[in-house]
Amino acid sequence: MGSSRYLEIAEALRQSILRGEYPVGGRLPSESDLAARWSASRGTVRQAVGLLASEGLIGSRQGARRVVLRQERRHSFQQLNSFAQWAQAMGCEVSSLMLSRTTRPATDEEASRLGVAPGSEVLYVLRLRRLDGDPVLVERTAYTDWVAPAVRELPDDCVSIMNSIASSAGIVAHYGEHLLDAVAAGSEDARLLSVRRGSPLLRQRYLTYTAAGRPIEWTDDRYRAGSVAFSVSNSAAATPLERHAGPDMPAAAQQPGRG
Amino acid sequence: MGSSRYLEIAEALRQSILRGEYPVGGRLPSESDLAARWSASRGTVRQAVGLLASEGLIGSRQGARRVVLRQERRHSFQQLNSFAQWAQAMGCEVSSLMLSRTTRPATDEEASRLGVAPGSEVLYVLRLRRLDGDPVLVERTAYTDWVAPAVRELPDDCVSIMNSIASSAGIVAHYGEHLLDAVAAGSEDARLLSVRRGSPLLRQRYLTYTAAGRPIEWTDDRYRAGSVAFSVSNSAAATPLERHAGPDMPAAAQQPGRG
DNA sequence: AAGTGGTCTAGACCACTCG
DNA sequence: GAGTGGTCTAGACCACTTC
Numbered sequence: 001m002g003s004s005r006y007l008e009i010a011e012a013l014r015q016s017i018l019r020g021e022y023p024v025g026g027r028l029p030s031e032s033d034l035a036a037r038w039s040a041s042r043g044t045v046r047q048a049v050g051l052l053a054s055e056g057l058i059g060s061r062q063g064a065r066r067v068v069l070r071q072e073r074r075h076s077f078q079q080l081n082s083f084a085q086w087a088q089a090m091g092c093e094v095s096s097l098m099l100s101r102t103t104r105p106a107t108d109e110e111a112s113r114l115g116v117a118p119g120s121e122v123l124y125v126l127r128l129r130r131l132d133g134d135p136v137l138v139e140r141t142a143y144t145d146w147v148a149p150a151v152r153e154l155p156d157d158c159v160s161i162m163n164s165i166a167s168s169a170g171i172v173a174h175y176g177e178h179l180l181d182a183v184a185a186g187s188e189d190a191r192l193l194s195v196r197r198g199s200p201l202l203r204q205r206y207l208t209y210t211a212a213g214r215p216i217e218w219t220d221d222r223y224r225a226g227s228v229a230f231s232v233s234n235s236a237a238a239t240p241l242e243r244h245a246g247p248d249m250p251a252a253a254q255q256p257g258r259g
Numbered sequence: 260m261g262s263s264r265y266l267e268i269a270e271a272l273r274q275s276i277l278r279g280e281y282p283v284g285g286r287l288p289s290e291s292d293l294a295a296r297w298s299a300s301r302g303t304v305r306q307a308v309g310l311l312a313s314e315g316l317i318g319s320r321q322g323a324r325r326v327v328l329r330q331e332r333r334h335s336f337q338q339l340n341s342f343a344q345w346a347q348a349m350g351c352e353v354s355s356l357m358l359s360r361t362t363r364p365a366t367d368e369e370a371s372r373l374g375v376a377p378g379s380e381v382l383y384v385l386r387l388r389r390l391d392g393d394p395v396l397v398e399r400t401a402y403t404d405w406v407a408p409a410v411r412e413l414p415d416d417c418v419s420i421m422n423s424i425a426s427s428a429g430i431v432a433h434y435g436e437h438l439l440d441a442v443a444a445g446s447e448d449a450r451l452l453s454v455r456r457g458s459p460l461l462r463q464r465y466l467t468y469t470a471a472g473r474p475i476e477w478t479d480d481r482y483r484a485g486s487v488a489f490s491v492s493n494s495a496a497a498t499p500l501e502r503h504a505g506p507d508m509p510a511a512a513q514q515p516g517r518g
Numbered sequence: 519a520a521g522t523g524g525t526c527t528a529g530a531c532c533a534c535t536c537g
Numbered sequence: 538g539a540g541t542g543g544t545c546t547a548g549a550c551c552a553c554t555t556c
Binding site: 024025054056059061064067068069070081115174175176177178179180181182183184198199200201202203209211212213214223225226228229230231232233234 | 283284313315318320323326327328329340374433434435436437438439440441442443457458459460461462468470471472473482484485487488489490491492493
């Protein structure tokens, strides 16, 4: 349950903001007010408001009351890593089809991202995903060897691989690293998504790993343009998003890679 | 400078991770260890490691030592909001040219994002930005009326508008909200960026606001494909990035808007 | 069973904002 | 100058991981 005191307080504040009790641009009560109101210590109240701040809901500056920045609720971790969970939460009918599952040596990129020796075998999966029947997303995933067996035994039309291997093999993603950019549709992309070759796609590449930091998969997702957008809030206190140089940049601008 | 004890500890840990003293996948010392080593209280140490966790550098689970997730440093808030500061930090020569500055009624989208009455006047700026001479980014910004005078007096080749109006008028962005997706280049985009019409562009739309929550600008940035990528880390504890339905989605999938 | 991080308390001082 | 958030301390108990 939401068993912690500070989560309880945070949820109550979230609801108040959602109901418009504290309107956008308005001020929150002071920490001591809230502490008294909830008969909690100031530290616990700070944990609660700190959580809301990390969600981008409220902002704060030393000496001034906290302000409400937005009214919407954030999505969960699972919803960013799992297309199926996100779609279902939005009330869409989602369907998936694995078009191929092959074991092959890792590319240099895959080996470096997954932290395995170059040329090690990975399980490569090509998958097409639809929303309410429309093809929206082409997914290309490389699974590390210790994950591969759990993926191999799933049916082609498995809706959520992450969910399935969590249940069947106890493999759960705790962390993720995402890279977002735009690419032109290749011929395979174009055929699968029913768009013209060269038309714009939003690409989301990501690595997921376990609580212990062990890489699980490296994925290249390509969305039909207009089908999804990603959002992020930042502040002087927290900047979760980064800009990176792409391959077409001048040499001076190249960033060092991950490995 | 970095005058807080916890910032000092965080920076030292960051450096250790950067130097590979704590390798990726390895464990950090325990909180009590660190507290003793720095003669600080456990609470202060927790602030330090909490900061690194929010940067995606380390992960934690109850009962187990913290683990190192990555080795790279994150960029600052300023570098996400300011193309010029980001480019300069990467050692690129950046140049900008304002192609037009016009005062006109806000579109519905602009009015809603900026929180002004529909049809209110905004200052609309079209700007082309180059890296080492190559056109990389087309920027279209709507400034609220109280910001417009400061922008109007800047020269056409001003490299950083945000920096300039901070100095000249004390207007400083403290928060931002970003939306990322892919679009096809329109004819204006194509002409300015020297790409074919319909070719893929990465679009970053964002709203910035002051410490008090007052909107400053609403911007539509379009990057030539391949020139930049954005990255974000997430975890079960913190998910800063969200997926949204785009305009081409089935009706059931539409998300409510901001205002 | 020992170690570790997660939560919580009660109090303190300081830097900053605001009227 | 009063109020507010930012930082820091010293202790406590619990849930969980690890051995």
